[in-house]
Every structure is written in C-alpha cells, then in structure tokens.
Amino acid sequence: MVGSGYPGGMNTPDDDWLRLDQQICFSLHAASRAFNGVYRGILKDLGLTYPQYLVMLVLWEHDELPVKKLGEHLRLDSGTLSPLLKRLEAAGLVRRERSARDERSVEVRLTEEGVALRGRALQVPRRIASSTGFGPEEIRALRARLDDLTTALDAAAALADPRGDSSAAERP
Amino acid sequence: MVGSGYPGGMNTPDDDWLRLDQQICFSLHAASRAFNGVYRGILKDLGLTYPQYLVMLVLWEHDELPVKKLGEHLRLDSGTLSPLLKRLEAAGLVRRERSARDERSVEVRLTEEGVALRGRALQVPRRIASSTGFGPEEIRALRARLDDLTTALDAAAALADPRGDSSAAERP
DNA sequence: CACAATTGAGTTGTGCGCAATTGAATGGTG
DNA sequence: CACCATTCAATTGCGCACAACTCAATTGTG
Known part of the structure; x- marks a missing residue:
C-alpha cells in the first residue's frame, strides 16, 4: 500500500523517494537558514547572533542558571555554549562565576546591561512574526508540528545510536 | 501601561510574544538540528555529511553542473561550496574542471564512484521517512508549509536588506 | 578596439554545532 | 579513609554558513 498514484502505478520507486527526500530535507534546511537570516538582520541592532539570542531568551526567563541547565533548555552542550558565553561575557551581557556549592558548575547570570537589553528585544518577536506572514495560530500549529518531528x-x-539511553548496554 | 494582567485577555502583551518567540524559533532550530543529527547517523555509512548529501542529490539529478548553478539549487554561495566540493573531490566522488567556454566557471561532474554511490543512497530517504514517523502526505504538507515560510x-x-533585489537602486 | 563594470570562484575571518578528549570536583563503595 | 566512576566545564578539531574581499575572465559601452 505504498504511495502509488504515480504515472506508472505500482509502488513508489526508490528514485522518487530520493527526489522527495531532496525536497523535504532541503526545505527544512532552507527554512532554518532563511529564519536565521531574518533574525540576523533584526538582531544586528542588538549586537546578538541568533544562538546568542536564544541564550538570552532563556536567561530573561531564569535570570541565573548553571551552564548545564542552559544546555538542557537549548539542547546544546558545553562545546557550543562555552565559547558563546565567553562572547556574551565579553559583550558585558552576562557574568560567569563558578558555583560555591559545586566547584565544577559555572553559574551564568545577567548583568544590568543584559537585563536592560530585554527591553529592546521586546520588539523582535513582532518583527519576526510579521516577516513570516503567519498569524499566532499558524505559528503555534507549525511549532507543534515541528516539535512532533523533533521528538520523533x-x-x-x-534507537540508532543509544547514548543517553535508559538501558545501559554493557561495555565489553 | 506596564504589563497588566494578561489573564484578562486584551491584546497579547510583549512579554508573551517574547515567550512565544522563544517557542517557535527554538522549535525550528531544534527540528533542524534533530534532522541533521538523524541524517548524520545514516549518512555516516556513505561517508557523507548532510550538506554533502544535498550536493550529491543535486548532482545525481544533473550529473554535470557549474558551481554557480549548484549554488542556486541549494541557495549556497562559493564560500560554502568551494571547500565542500574540494572535500568531495578528495573523497573521489566528484571532479572539478574549469569550463573551456568560460574560464571563470568550474564544472562539477560526478566520478564513476560518485555515480555508484547513488545506489547505496537509495535507501536513505526511506530510513529518514521512517525516523520521522510521518507518511508521504504529511511530509509533503510540512514541506509546503516550510516553503511558504522560506518564501515569506x-x-x-x-525588503529589510535589498541586495539581489529587482529594483536596482542607484549607487551615488 | 580599449576600458569600465560585472560575473564566477576562491580565500579569509567569525561564529555555530558536534564529537572526542582533558582535567578538576564530586559522590559512591569497599 | 582510599579508590574509582561520574559529572561538569572547557578545549580541540572538523565541517558548515555567511560576510567581505581578491583576482581573473567576460561582457558591455563608447
């Protein structure tokens, strides 16, 4: 009960799957980069890159957070966050200091300037939303769809590469 | 007029927009990276990265193409393509030679090995599709949605940064 | 035909994303 | 208490994305 409906009839040939794959993966890739590009233009005023903006969004919600938690919110590891946070610190938006409780952990906290930036950022979502031409409801629907996709x-x-998996496979 | 209590339900306050923005832009970002991650695992067998796979998809359709055209298909510029194509050439999948017609242009052509790789790639889309859990119809719908988004x-x-624009603004 | 403007690849520099590794701090176990 | 495994941040290395620039080839115009 594969696709069919193709000129030839029968089950969808691999060739067509390859073409469809070209479509879907390219579409997602392109959409992501287009989004990035629009954010780039708008965030230039704030002196932020898109990933830096994501970090600031989380910090505006939480104000103080260890790098680990930040990474969980954003699904990013220290390899990405460490240099990014250094740049945010150099820009005077955050401060990083090792936790007294746990010397391994580093607490990230907004500076005055970082808190203040939120005011200027308030207009960003509207400008983004208007760039998409989508209404709040459409955005919400698309978001849900994308989250489904990400979860799957x-x-x-x-499954393919069991790493953080619950079942601890034995190491020989 | 500070925040006010939004439970009341007037027009959406900026704060909520900021939260919504966190949602949608993060969702797209996460979905893109999740997709990339799944492709990474599957393409490892072929010795390709995801962007390299995109290039190969185009070449499997066209067989021979100048870098410029390749860039138009993928919306990538030479800054990205040049080193990528060098790596594909080093891997023995493509050959690059300057066009005799136009010495500025570089023609990219599949090698025997590059053509042969297509056979092994035929299974990729199925594996990707099954990873998403989406059917062909859902994929097609999502793709259309993403393309709308990209176009917008x-x-x-x-508009914000008129560069390749149709209206040639005069240069002083 | 000569000369300026444009085009096409390539290079450089910056930043992100991820795998793999390092090193210090912590926690659990005998 | 000593030892070992785990945890957390940082670093290294590689590849992609994009802006800005260089340089040669080509095209257009006078």
Missing part, C-alpha cells in the same frame, strides 16, 4: 527524530536517533 | 522570510529579508 530524537527517538529514532536514540 | 526571504521576501522580508530582501
């Missing part, structure tokens, strides 16, 4: 993909990736 | 975003970006 993460689950599949976990 | 590109148009908005072009």
Whole structure:
C-alpha cells in the first residue's frame, strides 16, 4: 500500500523517494537558514547572533542558571555554549562565576546591561512574526508540528545510536 | 501601561510574544538540528555529511553542473561550496574542471564512484521517512508549509536588506 | 578596439554545532 | 579513609554558513 498514484502505478520507486527526500530535507534546511537570516538582520541592532539570542531568551526567563541547565533548555552542550558565553561575557551581557556549592558548575547570570537589553528585544518577536506572514495560530500549529518531528527524530536517533539511553548496554 | 494582567485577555502583551518567540524559533532550530543529527547517523555509512548529501542529490539529478548553478539549487554561495566540493573531490566522488567556454566557471561532474554511490543512497530517504514517523502526505504538507515560510522570510529579508533585489537602486 | 563594470570562484575571518578528549570536583563503595 | 566512576566545564578539531574581499575572465559601452 505504498504511495502509488504515480504515472506508472505500482509502488513508489526508490528514485522518487530520493527526489522527495531532496525536497523535504532541503526545505527544512532552507527554512532554518532563511529564519536565521531574518533574525540576523533584526538582531544586528542588538549586537546578538541568533544562538546568542536564544541564550538570552532563556536567561530573561531564569535570570541565573548553571551552564548545564542552559544546555538542557537549548539542547546544546558545553562545546557550543562555552565559547558563546565567553562572547556574551565579553559583550558585558552576562557574568560567569563558578558555583560555591559545586566547584565544577559555572553559574551564568545577567548583568544590568543584559537585563536592560530585554527591553529592546521586546520588539523582535513582532518583527519576526510579521516577516513570516503567519498569524499566532499558524505559528503555534507549525511549532507543534515541528516539535512532533523533533521528538520523533530524537527517538529514532536514540534507537540508532543509544547514548543517553535508559538501558545501559554493557561495555565489553 | 506596564504589563497588566494578561489573564484578562486584551491584546497579547510583549512579554508573551517574547515567550512565544522563544517557542517557535527554538522549535525550528531544534527540528533542524534533530534532522541533521538523524541524517548524520545514516549518512555516516556513505561517508557523507548532510550538506554533502544535498550536493550529491543535486548532482545525481544533473550529473554535470557549474558551481554557480549548484549554488542556486541549494541557495549556497562559493564560500560554502568551494571547500565542500574540494572535500568531495578528495573523497573521489566528484571532479572539478574549469569550463573551456568560460574560464571563470568550474564544472562539477560526478566520478564513476560518485555515480555508484547513488545506489547505496537509495535507501536513505526511506530510513529518514521512517525516523520521522510521518507518511508521504504529511511530509509533503510540512514541506509546503516550510516553503511558504522560506518564501515569506526571504521576501522580508530582501525588503529589510535589498541586495539581489529587482529594483536596482542607484549607487551615488 | 580599449576600458569600465560585472560575473564566477576562491580565500579569509567569525561564529555555530558536534564529537572526542582533558582535567578538576564530586559522590559512591569497599 | 582510599579508590574509582561520574559529572561538569572547557578545549580541540572538523565541517558548515555567511560576510567581505581578491583576482581573473567576460561582457558591455563608447
């Protein structure tokens, strides 16, 4: 009961799957980069890159957070966050200091300037939303769809490459 | 007029927009990376990265193409493509030679090995599709949605930063 | 035909994303 | 208490994305 409906009839040939794959993966890739580009233009005024903006969004919600938690919110590891946070610190938006409780942990906290930046950022979402031409409801629907996708993909990736998996496979 | 209590339900306050923005932009970002991660796992067998796979998809359709055309298909510029193509050439999948017609242009052509790789790649889309858990119809719908988004975003970006624009603004 | 403007690849520099590794701090176990 | 595994941040290395620039080839115009 594969696709069919193709000129030839029968089940969808691999060739067509390859073409469809070209479509879907390219579409997602392109959409992501287009989004990035629009954010780039708008965030230039704030002196932020798109990933830096994501970090600031989380910090505006939480104000103080260890790097680990930040990474969980954003699904990013220290390899990405460490240099990014250094740049935010150099820009005077955050301060990093090792936790007294746990010397391994580093607490990230907004500076006055970082808190103040939020005011200027308030207009960003509207400008983004208007760039998409989508209404709040459409955005919400698309978001839900993308989250479904991410959940499914993460689950599949976990199956293929069991790393943070619950079942601890024995190491020979 | 500070925040006010939004439970009341007037027009959406900026604070909520900021939260919504966190949601949608993060969702897209996360979905893109999750997709990338799944492709990474699957393409490892072929010795390709995800962007390299995109290039190969185009070449499997066209067989021979100048770098410029390749860039138009993928919306990538030479800054990205040049080193990528060098790596594909080093891997023995493509050959690059300057065009005799136009010495500026570089023709990219599949090698025997590059053509042969297509056979092994035929299974990739199925594996990706099954990872998403989406059917062909859902994939097609999502793709259409993302393409709408990309078109809108590109148009908005072009307005904000008129570069390849149709209207040739005079240069003083 | 000569000369300026444009085009096409390539290079450089910056930043992100991720795998793999390092090193210090912590926690659990005998 | 000593030892070992785990945890957390940082670093290294590689590849992609994009802006800005260089340089040669080509095209257009006078």
